Amino acid sequence: MVTTQNQAAPVPRAPAPPAERPRRRPRATSGTGRLAALLVSPTLLVLTVVVLYPTLVALKDSLYGTPGLNPKTGFVNESDPFVGLQNYGAIFGAAGARFWNAFWNTTFLTVTTVALETVIGIAMALIMHRAFQGRALVRASILVPWAIPTAVSGLLWRWIFNSNGVANALTGQHILWTTEGFHAKLAVIIADVWKTAPFIGLLVLAGLQVISKEVYEAARIDGAGALRQFWNITLPLVKPALLVAVLFRTLDALRMFDLPYILIGAKKTSVETLSMLAQDQAANVRFGPAAAYAVILFVYVFLIALAFVRLLGADVLGDDGPARTRRRWLPRRRTEVAA
Incomplete structure (x- = not known):
């Protein structure tokens, strides 16, 4: 048996290229991080002094009662006695009628x-x-309240x-507006709307000035x-500014x-709010119950703000709505019309 020795030698294979490692995102340098911390620190300091510290102090004070006669010793307590959650229990118990009245009024x-x-x-x-003669005078008169x-x-x-x-x-009647009754609520509503409606109008005006005129022309x-x-253009495009204004006012x-x-x-039972209730307790040197009312009000405001942001947070950013509205009403290009 004859064997051939002129067989082709095996071709050496090229080494496989090394597997590409996933790219890492560039991290901020130490200098950039220090600059960011330096710029943010004044805001954090102000929030700590204005918001965090008073909240913690109010929470601590709500756990203490009013100084009075100690039944064990027969002497007057020199400091506020620790009562735990008794102030909160009294709010929802013995003082529940006044608390719920203030809560519903608020x-x-x-x-x-x-x-x-x-x-x-x-x-x-x-x-x-709108553009008309005397617009500056109208703006000034609206913002005065x-x-x-x-x-x-x-x-x-x-x-x-x-x-x-x-x-x-003007009404031709003799109504005692500043006494108990629904007319007292109506007086507060009229006065508050007169004063703060221009605030919402100012923020909405800022949102209106961003809208392009081409959208309305189309x-x-x-x-x-x-x-x-108004329903398909103005309201969707001004919605982010409007939601921020409504949140602040709420x-x-x-x-x-x-x-x-x-x-x-x-x-006054008709218009007493939670803030007025807390102030009344503090004015009568009942700082523990006053702090408990303040903590409950803080939790109530926090929950409303959290629910508002969670439910309407995506719309507040306004990522898709304005762009979709502009694409709907802007005139199409000539190539699209020809196609």
């Missing part, structure tokens, strides 16, 4: 005033956004709602009327104190 005034301020604020923003301090505004409206004031002269060409333009209205306190008065 909720009712917040919902009513914010709803009216939103509608009126949007109308103010649309008026201030918001610039007036709340205490001064409360005194002005107290004079208006006096028994012989302007309100009774909508007119498509035959969209004024109502359809949080501010939940802490309402000075306007009903000055306009109607203290210890």
Whole structure:
């Protein structure tokens, strides 16, 4: 048997290229991190002093009672006795009627005033956004109520709602606005809406000025009327600014104190809010129950803000809505029309 020795030698294979390692994201250098920490530190310091420290102190004080006679020793306590959660138990127990009245007053005034301020604020923003003679004067007159301090505004409206004031002269009736009853709530609502509706109008006006005129021109060409333009263009594009304004006003209205306190008065069941209740306890040297009311109000405001951001957080960013609205109403390119 003959074997051939001229067989082709095996060709050596090229070494396989090394596997590519996944790229790592570039990390911030130490200098950049230090600069960021340096820039953020003043804000964190202010938040710690203004928000975190008072909250912790109020939480600690809510666990202590009012100094009084010690039944074991027969002497007066020199310091506040530790009572644990008794202040919270008293709020939802013996003092539950007054607490729930203040809670529902706070909720009712917040919902009513914010709803009216939103509608009126949007109308103010649309008026201030239009081009006409004397627009600067109209803008200044609309923003004047918001610039007036709340205490001064409360005194002005107290004079208006006096028994012989302007309100009774216009209605032709003799209503005691600053006494108990639903008319006291109505007086607070009118005064608060008059003062803070321009705030929402100002933020909505800022959102209106960002909208391009080409969007409205394209909508007119498509035959969209004024109502359809407002519903499909103005409202979606101004929604981020509007939601921020409503959130700020809601949080501010939940802490309402000075306007009903000055306009109607203290210890009025019709308009007593949680802030007024906490102030009344502190004025009577019951700092433990006052701190408990303040903590409950803080938790209530925090939960409302958290729910608002969680439910409407995506819309607040406004990533898809404005772009989708612009693409819908902007005129198509010539190549698309020819196709």
